[in-house]
Amino acid sequence: MENELMRLHTQPETRLTVTRNPEVDQQSTSSAFIEANTLSVSLSELQQDHIIPVYVKDNEPLVSQYEFIETTNAIVSSIFKGEQILSPSIRCSHPIKGRIPDAKDKPANQLQDWEKTLYYERMMFVIEIPSIYDTIEGNKLNLTIGGVKAYNLDNLYNKKGAAEHFKVFIGFQNTVCTNLCVRTDGFLGDLRVSSSEQLHSAIYQLLGSYDQHLHLSHMQSLAEHSISEQQFAQLLGRCRMYPHLPSAQKKQIPELLYGDSQLTSVCRDYYKDVNFCRQEDGRINLWKLYNLFTGANKSTYIDQFLDRSVNALDFSCQMLDAVKQASTMWYLG
Structure with a gap:
C-alpha cells in the first residue's frame, strides 16, 4: 500500500504536469459544489447539534456523518502531509426534525431550541487540496476528496453490525465553476461497511489506487x-x-x-x-x-x-x- 500511495504523488507524467503551489488561500470557495435543495452546514454543527440515527433493534448508533468526515480528513492529512488542505465543505438535505419527550405536547411555535432535535438524512462533503492542481483550457483543477452519507440507503430496522452505505470519491474540482470531475477508478459508489475501521480501510485503499495522471490525461483529450x-x-x-x-x-x-x-x-x-x-x-x-x-x-x-x-x-x-x-x-x- 505504501508504494501505491507514493505512486499517487510520483507516477511519471507523460502529457501533463501536476503543479504544487504552497501559496494558496486557506479559505475554500463560497460557491456550492452542489445546489439542488441543499444547505451549507459547518462541521461543528454536525458534531454538536445533530442527533445520530440508531438501529431500531438495539438502539446502537450508526456511523455519524461527523465521524465519516473526520475519518476521511484524518486519512487525507496523513497521505497528503505537507500539502495545502482546506477545511471540509459540507452540504446537507432532507432534514429530519423531532423533539424531546418532555415537549411532546407543546405547540410547535412554543418549542424552545433545546427541545428540538434535528439531523439531515443526506450529507455530502468535499475536502479540497489546492496545492495539487493542473490547468485545462485555462480552468484550474484542484485535487478533491469527498463522500456521501445518505441514511435513506441504510436499513435502520436492523441491529448494530449491519452494513452501512457510503459513497467516497477522489477527483478534481474545476475552480472556475466548482464542478466536480470524478472518474470510475476514483469512486466507490456502493461502499458497504459495518464498522469505522472497515470504512477507514476502504477510503485508504481508494486513495492509493486512484491514478490522477490518467484522469487528467482523459480530460485534456476532451x-x-x-x-x-x-x-x-x-x-x-x-x-x-x-x-x-x-x-x-x-x-x-x-x-x-x-x-x-x-x-x-x-x-x-x-x-x-x-x-x-x-x-x-x-x-x-x-x-x-x-x-x-x-x-x-x-x-x-x-x-x-x-x-x-x-x-x-x-x-x-x-x-x-x-x-x-x-x-x-x-x-x-
Whole structure:
C-alpha cells in the first residue's frame, strides 16, 4: 500500500504536469459544489447539534456523518502531509426534525431550541487540496476528496453490525465553476461497511489506487476534439429519447443518467454559459460539453450526485472515441 500511495504523488507524467503551489488561500470557495435543495452546514454543527440515527433493534448508533468526515480528513492529512488542505465543505438535505419527550405536547411555535432535535438524512462533503492542481483550457483543477452519507440507503430496522452505505470519491474540482470531475477508478459508489475501521480501510485503499495522471490525461483529450452544432442538436435529441427506448435497445447504447431538467440546463448553457458556451460557428469542444453536463448535475439530489458525475465523464469519453475514430455513435447519429 505504501508504494501505491507514493505512486499517487510520483507516477511519471507523460502529457501533463501536476503543479504544487504552497501559496494558496486557506479559505475554500463560497460557491456550492452542489445546489439542488441543499444547505451549507459547518462541521461543528454536525458534531454538536445533530442527533445520530440508531438501529431500531438495539438502539446502537450508526456511523455519524461527523465521524465519516473526520475519518476521511484524518486519512487525507496523513497521505497528503505537507500539502495545502482546506477545511471540509459540507452540504446537507432532507432534514429530519423531532423533539424531546418532555415537549411532546407543546405547540410547535412554543418549542424552545433545546427541545428540538434535528439531523439531515443526506450529507455530502468535499475536502479540497489546492496545492495539487493542473490547468485545462485555462480552468484550474484542484485535487478533491469527498463522500456521501445518505441514511435513506441504510436499513435502520436492523441491529448494530449491519452494513452501512457510503459513497467516497477522489477527483478534481474545476475552480472556475466548482464542478466536480470524478472518474470510475476514483469512486466507490456502493461502499458497504459495518464498522469505522472497515470504512477507514476502504477510503485508504481508494486513495492509493486512484491514478490522477490518467484522469487528467482523459480530460485534456476532451479539449482537443469538438462536435458541430448539428451534432450537438442530434446529441440532445437522442439523450431525451434514451429513457424511453425499449430495454433491449438500451443495452446496446452507452448509459446516460441525466433527465429532462438536466438536459434543459445543458441546452441553455450551450448558448449562455460564460465559460463553456459554443463558439461563434456553433462548434463546442468536448471539455466544454463535459462541463455543461457536470454543471447541470448540480441540480441533482445528494444520493445520486456522484453517480451522475462519473457518468458524465464516461459518456464524454465515449463521444471522444467516436469523434476520434470517425465512427458511429447512436447519440451523434
